[in-house]
Amino acid sequence: MMIVIWGLVKFVALMLIVSVYVLFMTWFDRKVLARMQNRIGPQLVGFHGLLQPLADTIKSFWKEDIIPTRSYRVMFWLAPIITITTAFAAAFVVPFAPPIKTASGVFHFSVAHINEAMLFVFAFLGLSSFGVLYAGIASGGSKYPFIGAQREGAQMVSYEIILALSLLNPILMSQSLNFEQIVAAQTHHLWFVFYQPVAFLTFLISMFAVSAKVPFDLPEAESEICCGHFVEYSGLKMGLYPFAQYVVVLVMSAIMVLAFLGGWTGPFWSGGFIPGLIWYWIKIAFFIFLFTWAWGTFPRYRYDQLMDIGWKVLLPISVLNIFWTGFALTAGLPFF
C-alpha cells in the first residue's frame, strides 16, 4: 500500500513541478529570444515579466474554443490529450534527483522506478507522435495540419532510430537500462561523453529532431505551414501542444545528462544529495538553454535535408559507432 501512496505523491509532485517549469520556460524562452534579437521581452506583468505566463494561461482559458465543423470531433478532442499524456508518461521514469539511501531501502525520485526505464521513455516518446498525427487527421482535411502531421510522423520514425542507436552505446557500456545504474556506471569511469563523443553528437542532433525544435521544427514551421498540426486548434487545446513539447525537451535534456554527462555526479564537490541535485539540475538547465539558444540562432532545415541528415549521415555513423563500442568492450580496450 505504501508504494501506491508514495507513487501518488510523487505523481502529483511531478505534475506540479513540470507544470510550473513549463510556465516559466515560456517566460524564459521569450526573454532569451528577445535578448538575442536586441529586444527586452516581457516586462510589464510582475518582476521582469515573470508573471506573464500566468496571465497568458488565464487568458487562454477564456478564449473561444473553435472546433471546425468538418473535423472528427472525438479525435479532435483526443489528439492534444494524447500528446500531453504521453509526454508526461515519458517523464514518469526519469529520476528528478539522486536516490537517497534510507533505513528501509533506497528512495527513488522517479514516479515509477523500473529497470527498463530507458525503453519506457522511448516507448512513450514514440507514442507522443500520435497526438500530432491525429491532430492532422482530425482537422478535417485541412491542408496545413495534414502536411504538418505527416512531417512529424516521418521525422519521428526516422530520428527515433538514431536516438535509440546512440543511446545503445551508454546502455552497452553500463549493461543496464536503468538510469540510476547508468549513472552509477559513470562514477566508476569517466562520464560516457568522453568515451562516446560520436554518440553524444548524434544524440544531440536527434534530440532536437525528436522534440521537433528549431532547427528541425518542420512539423510546425510557422513560415511555411503556419503552425502545422495545430493550425485549427485554439484556446487551451492549442496551448497543450507547446506544453507537451516543453515536457519532451525536459525529458530529453534529463536523458542526455543521465546517459552521457554522469547525471548527478560532478567533477568536484560530488557525493551526497544536495550537491548531486545541484549538479544534476545545472546540467539539465544548460541543455534546456541550448534548445532556446538554437531556436534563436539556427535557420530551419529543408525537409529533404532533414531526411538526408538522418538516413545518410547519422544512421551509418551511429551503426559504425555501435560496432566500435562492441569491439572496444569485447576486446577490453583500456578505457572501456
Add this chain to the structure above:
Amino acid sequence: MLYTMKDLAAIMPELIVAVFAFAILLIDLWLPKKSKGLNGVLALLGVVIAFGVTASMYSKNISAFNGMVVMDKASNFVGIIMLLTAFASIILSFDFIKREELEAGEYYEVLLFSIVAMQALASTYNLITMFVAVETLSIGMYILTGFLKNKNESVEGAMKYYILGSFASSFLVLGIGLIYGLFGSADLNIVKAGLAHADSLHKWASILAFLFIFVGFGFKIAAFPFHSWTPDVYAAAPTPMSAFMSIAPKAAAFLALLRFLIVGMGPIEVEWTKILWVVAVFTMTFGNTVALFQKDLKRLLGYSSIAHAGYMLVGITAANYLGYGSVMFYLFGYLFMNLGAFAIAEFISTKEDRGTEIANLKGMGYRYPLMGAAMLLFMFCLAGVPPTVGFVGKYYLFSAAVKSHLYYLAVIGVVNSAISAYFYLNVIVTMYMKGEPEDAKPVFNSVPLKVVVMLGALGVMYIGIFPSTFLDIAIHSIGF
C-alpha cells in the same frame, strides 16, 4: 556458452557466400552504370570460393551453434549441388540481364542470400532454423521471379508464388509449433527420442504435425497437391532463375525433408511412408500427364520437374539408405540435365516476347547442330534413356523401391517414365523432323550460355557412362 572458431568453421560456406552478397550490396552503390557486370563476376567468385571450401571440408562432421547447425557429408553434398547450380545460373545470367536491361547488383545479391538460406536449410536438425531458412529462400525466390518487373507475366508469377508460398509457410510454422508443443523442443534428435516413447495421442498429433510440415516442404519440392505454382513460376521467372529454382531450393528442401523424416519422424516411419506413397504416385502421374499437353518449353519443364519430384519421392518412400542415397544422386544428375534444358530455353527466347514455345524449336537441329545435339541429349536424359545419367538415377530410385518391396510403386514409376518419353521425344521430333519454320526467329547468341550447355551435356554423358564414383559418394552422403 561461448562460440569458438569451430562454430564458424561449420558455417564457412554460408559465411563466404554471405560476405560476397554484402560486398555486392556495398560495391554496387559506387559502380558506374557501364561496369555493373562486375557484380556478376563478384557473385561468381564468391560461389567458386564457397565451392572450394565446401569440397575441401567435405568429410567433416561438425555440430555448431548449440546444435543449430551441422556440417556433414549430406549438407556438403547438397551444398555442392547448389553451388554448381548457382555457378551455372550466374553464368547464364551474364548476358541475360544485359539483354533485359536489368543490370542491378540486387539480382546477384538476392541470389546469393537465397543460397545462404539454402545452405542453412540443408545443414540443420533444428526446425526453427529450418523455418527461418525456408522463409529467407522463399522471399529471395519471390523477388527473383518478379525481377522482370516490366513484364506483366513475371509480376503475375511472382504474385502467385508469393501468395501460395505464404500459405504453405503458415502450414509449416503451424506444424513446427505443434511439434514444439508436443515434445518441448524443435531439435529433431529430441523429437525422435520423445516420439520413440510416445503414447498414441502424441503419435497421432505428430502425424498431423508431419502433414502440416510436409505442406511446407511439399510446396518447395513441388509435390502433388502443392505443385500448382511450378509451371507458372518457371515460365514467368527470368530463365536463369527458373533453372536455378528448379534445382537448388529443391535439393535443399529434399535434404531438409530427409532429415526431418529420418531423424525426427523416424519412429513413425510406417505411417509416413504410406502417406508419401500416395503423394509420390500422384505427383509423378500428374506431372507427366499434364506435361503431355504443354506447348511451351518452360512450362513443359515445369511439369517435368513436378514429375521428377515424384520420382525422388519414390526414393524417400522406399525408406532405405539406397533410396535416400539415390535421391541425392538423382538430384546431382538432375542438376546437369535441367540446367542444360533451361539454358536451351534461354537460347531460343527473345527479349520482346517469351519465345519459348516448343514450335520455335522447329529445324533447330539443322540450324544449330551443336545446340540441337545437346538438347537431344538433355531430353533423352530427362526421359531416362541410357546411357545418360537420367537412366542411372531412375534405375537406382526404382530398385530402392523394389528392395523395400514396393513393387506397385516401382511399376507405376516405370510406366510414368514411359509416358514421359512421349513429350520429351516430341521436343526432339520438333527439332529434327518438323521442317523449317516460315520465319526463323533469331536466337540468343551468348557465349557463356553455350559454355553452360556444353558443360551440362558433358556432365550428363560423363556421369551417365561412369556413374560409380558419384553414386558411391551420393549413397554414403546420407549418414544419419
Add this chain to the structure above:
Amino acid sequence: MVAIMFFILSLITIGGALGTVIARNAYSSALWMITSFLGVSGLFVMLNAPFIAMLQIIVYAGAIAVLILFVMMLMDRRVLENKDRFNPQYLWGAIFGAGLLADLLALALKFKIDISQAGKNLTINGSNTKMVGDVLFKHYLFPFEMVAIVLLVALVGAIVLSKDDEKEAR
C-alpha cells in the same frame, strides 16, 4: 489487487480489439488498435516480462501503427470513409473466432492459472531482459542472424520491385 489490475488491462485489450473491428472510421480503428496494444503490453508487464511489454509499445504501437496511419493519410479520406466495415466473409471469421474463444475458455477452465506466478520462471531477478538476451544471442544465435538476412532480403526486394526505373522517371 492483481486480479483487479488484470481485469482492467483485459478490458482495455478486449475493448480496444472490439473497437478496432467495429469502429466506423478507419482512423479511429487505428486508435482503438493502439489502445489494444497498450493493454497487451500491460498484460506482459503482469507476466513479469517488462522487456517484451516495452517492445510491444515501441514496435507495434510506436512503429507499425504509425506506418498504418501513414498509409491511411496517403489515401483519399473520402475513399476511406465510404468503405464497408465488413467484407462478405465476415461470418467465417466470426465462426473461427468463436471456435478459438471456446477453445481458450475450455483451456482456461481446465488449467487453473495463477496469475501472480505466471511467467516467473522465465525471468532473472524479476525481469526478463537478461533472459531474452540469453535466449536470443546464445541459444538461438544462428536463427537470429538468419532473421537479419530475411529482413535485409525483404527490404532490398521491396525496393527493387517497387522502384521506378530511372528511364521512366526522367
